[in-house]
Amino acid sequence: MINPFTLPSAIKDDLEAVQHLIKQRSNSNLVARINDVLDHILSGGGKRIRPILTLSSARLLNYKGVQHLDLAAAVEFVHTATLVHDDVVDESQKRRGKLAANFLWDNKTAVLVGDYLFARSFQLMVASGSLRSLEVLSDASATIAEAEVLQLVKQNDPTMTEEDYFTIAKGKTAALFSASTSVGGIIADGTESQIQALFKFGEALGIGFQIMDDLLDYQGAPLTMGKNVGDDFREGKVTLPIIYALKLATDEERTFWLNAFQSKNVRDEDLTKGLDILEKRGVLKQVRQVAWSWADKAKDQLAIFPDNGIKQFLNELVDFSVNRSN
Amino acid sequence: MINPFTLPSAIKDDLEAVQHLIKQRSNSNLVARINDVLDHILSGGGKRIRPILTLSSARLLNYKGVQHLDLAAAVEFVHTATLVHDDVVDESQKRRGKLAANFLWDNKTAVLVGDYLFARSFQLMVASGSLRSLEVLSDASATIAEAEVLQLVKQNDPTMTEEDYFTIAKGKTAALFSASTSVGGIIADGTESQIQALFKFGEALGIGFQIMDDLLDYQGAPLTMGKNVGDDFREGKVTLPIIYALKLATDEERTFWLNAFQSKNVRDEDLTKGLDILEKRGVLKQVRQVAWSWADKAKDQLAIFPDNGIKQFLNELVDFSVNRSN
Numbered sequence: 001m002i003n004p005f006t007l008p009s010a011i012k013d014d015l016e017a018v019q020h021l022i023k024q025r026s027n028s029n030l031v032a033r034i035n036d037v038l039d040h041i042l043s044g045g046g047k048r049i050r051p052i053l054t055l056s057s058a059r060l061l062n063y064k065g066v067q068h069l070d071l072a073a074a075v076e077f078v079h080t081a082t083l084v085h086d087d088v089v090d091e092s093q094k095r096r097g098k099l100a101a102n103f104l105w106d107n108k109t110a111v112l113v114g115d116y117l118f119a120r121s122f123q124l125m126v127a128s129g130s131l132r133s134l135e136v137l138s139d140a141s142a143t144i145a146e147a148e149v150l151q152l153v154k155q156n157d158p159t160m161t162e163e164d165y166f167t168i169a170k171g172k173t174a175a176l177f178s179a180s181t182s183v184g185g186i187i188a189d190g191t192e193s194q195i196q197a198l199f200k201f202g203e204a205l206g207i208g209f210q211i212m213d214d215l216l217d218y219q220g221a222p223l224t225m226g227k228n229v230g231d232d233f234r235e236g237k238v239t240l241p242i243i244y245a246l247k248l249a250t251d252e253e254r255t256f257w258l259n260a261f262q263s264k265n266v267r268d269e270d271l272t273k274g275l276d277i278l279e280k281r282g283v284l285k286q287v288r289q290v291a292w293s294w295a296d297k298a299k300d301q302l303a304i305f306p307d308n309g310i311k312q313f314l315n316e317l318v319d320f321s322v323n324r325s326n
Numbered sequence: 327m328i329n330p331f332t333l334p335s336a337i338k339d340d341l342e343a344v345q346h347l348i349k350q351r352s353n354s355n356l357v358a359r360i361n362d363v364l365d366h367i368l369s370g371g372g373k374r375i376r377p378i379l380t381l382s383s384a385r386l387l388n389y390k391g392v393q394h395l396d397l398a399a400a401v402e403f404v405h406t407a408t409l410v411h412d413d414v415v416d417e418s419q420k421r422r423g424k425l426a427a428n429f430l431w432d433n434k435t436a437v438l439v440g441d442y443l444f445a446r447s448f449q450l451m452v453a454s455g456s457l458r459s460l461e462v463l464s465d466a467s468a469t470i471a472e473a474e475v476l477q478l479v480k481q482n483d484p485t486m487t488e489e490d491y492f493t494i495a496k497g498k499t500a501a502l503f504s505a506s507t508s509v510g511g512i513i514a515d516g517t518e519s520q521i522q523a524l525f526k527f528g529e530a531l532g533i534g535f536q537i538m539d540d541l542l543d544y545q546g547a548p549l550t551m552g553k554n555v556g557d558d559f560r561e562g563k564v565t566l567p568i569i570y571a572l573k574l575a576t577d578e579e580r581t582f583w584l585n586a587f588q589s590k591n592v593r594d595e596d597l598t599k600g601l602d603i604l605e606k607r608g609v610l611k612q613v614r615q616v617a618w619s620w621a622d623k624a625k626d627q628l629a630i631f632p633d634n635g636i637k638q639f640l641n642e643l644v645d646f647s648v649n650r651s652n
Contacts, residue, residue, distance in 0.1 A: 030472050031479065085441060108414070109478060112411070118471075139449065144445075147356075149435065150356060
């Protein structure tokens with residue numbers, strides 16, 4: 001696990017308990033292959049941002065119980081299930097620097113293990129005993145799937161609008177971030193306005209995080225990221241950098257982008273040319289500014305909470321999310 | 327929808343309300359493709375056995391509320407989600423006599439729409455307000471996925487045992503049948519022994535139903551069934567008829583079966599030969615007897631309930647399940 005930020009000791013202890021719970025509650029007594037796949041996926045060095053958000057949100061409200069652990073493990077399971085299915089959908093060969101499950105085993109196994117994790121996530125939500133958390137997380141799960149289909153429909157469509165982009169980013173990423181923070185508030189018995197602020201905090205952070213993810217696809221460090229620069233470009237996934245580049249494009253550039261995003265076989269020299277244009281038009285800088293503005297919106301939501309050490313950490317987490325290089 | 331049995335009027339009214347709920351609660355306001363896929367799948371003429379089991383179990387206990395409708399729609403969503411993912415796993419071209427979603431759209435869409443339905447099923451369980459029903463159904467969902475992976479691991483493995491077969495049948499089919507009946511009992515506030523009897527009723531019925539399904543794959547009517555006789559044979563799926571045939575096989579027959587189930591390309595004449603052997607050895611009759619014995623076990627569990635018209639219907643439903651021709 002890579003945590004490039006310093007966890008408060010309470011969260012560190014919680015997270016260790018969650019790691020244990022993840023291991024314990026994902027285990028299959030019946031089918032060795034499930035455990036093999038899960039060992040491979042769950043040891044894959046995720047940042048565990050979503051469970052950290054649940055734990056921190058509960059601790060921000062001075063929660064003293066243990067049910068936030070169930071919910072934190074549950075959100076990580078939902079996230080992992082969607083990753084495994086995403087890799088099937090994207091035909092990915094890599095995930096977090098390792099071979100993807102669909103590639104190492106097969107699509108069939110990846111589909112079913114994703115389903116298994118999704119079911120296990122709901123078992124953990126039930127274990128928390130919070131029907132309202134179940135509501136928030138089942139709503140988020142439906143929203144994620146909806147947004148993923150929308151993304152699929154819009155693939156290779158360079159007429160995709162900024163509005164479409166934000167609908168997809170909100171759905172596929174921010175919905176689980178905001179669910180992760182709000183269930184922390186719910187389990188800690190927060191007031192409606194606290195839960196609402198946590199929701200909006202998670203949502204803004206999630207949007208900023210996704211924008212940064214899409215930016216890193218055009219300037220990330222391939223070795224640490226575990227996926228290659230230009231993956232979105234090659235897959236014809238239109239993201240914010242491309243939407244901005246199209247707005248600023250000369251006629252010649254426009255033709256280049258339209259061809260690239262409708263082509264089945266993008267060449268390396270197309271990617272090089274694309275990166276040059278993005279640099280020349282200042283698109284990457286502009287996209288970074290937008291990510292930062294969402295980071296500021298996230299931080300604003302924390303204003304209503306007194307600082308008990310966790311608030312400062314959440315501010316740092318926001319900064320990390322929009323300044324990371326992987 | 328095909329219902330070859332006569333529904334009691336209370337169940338008929340309930341089922342109409344469930345159909346409405348299924349339509350309403352599966353709708354996506356955001357993505358037209360989701361609704362297109364769902365229209366295609368949900369109009370596919372399923373027998374709706376699982377929701378009928380939930381409705382009947384609640385009504386057997388004289389339940390007067392409406393939350394059984396949410397749960398009945400939820401079990402149908404879980405079932406449909408697993409069908410859609412099964413078709414991806416089996417690379418099916420047909421489902422209920424129509425083109426399968428993975429074939430008509432693509433695997434990616436089918437994976438994501440399955441996820442969407444699964445999430446929607448949990449929203450409906452939350453709407454029922456019954457945390458215990460959520461527990462039963464999330465347990466069943468995990469068991470289904472586990473059994474499906476086990477089935478995948480055992481594919482093309484003619485050394486599969488009768489015990490493996492029953493583990494898979496219990497997991498992939500009976501788990502949702504028993505969950506469907508027990509949540510009906512739970513929502514109707516049944517006693518523990520009533521809920522337990524409903525669970526065992528559903529489980530035995532589910533096992534009998536699955537055995538019958540596997541039998542029909544060797545003697546069904548292709549037009550009404552919507553899949554072809556011999557699909558399991560061609561896919562190398564070892565089921566009870568084959569396990570029994572192997573037990574009774576001469577050396578020459580054993581060689582035939584082992585070759586057929588490890589071959590990538592099964593020819594039509596292999597299927598014809600296989601069907602001949604099954605007939606000659608009396609395997610199909612033997613398998614039918616086993617299905618009937620599970621049907622009897624199911625009916626035994628109904629003994630503790632007074633007959634309010636629903637019990638008689640459930641007995642008929644059992645008879646239909648193990649005597650059907652599609």
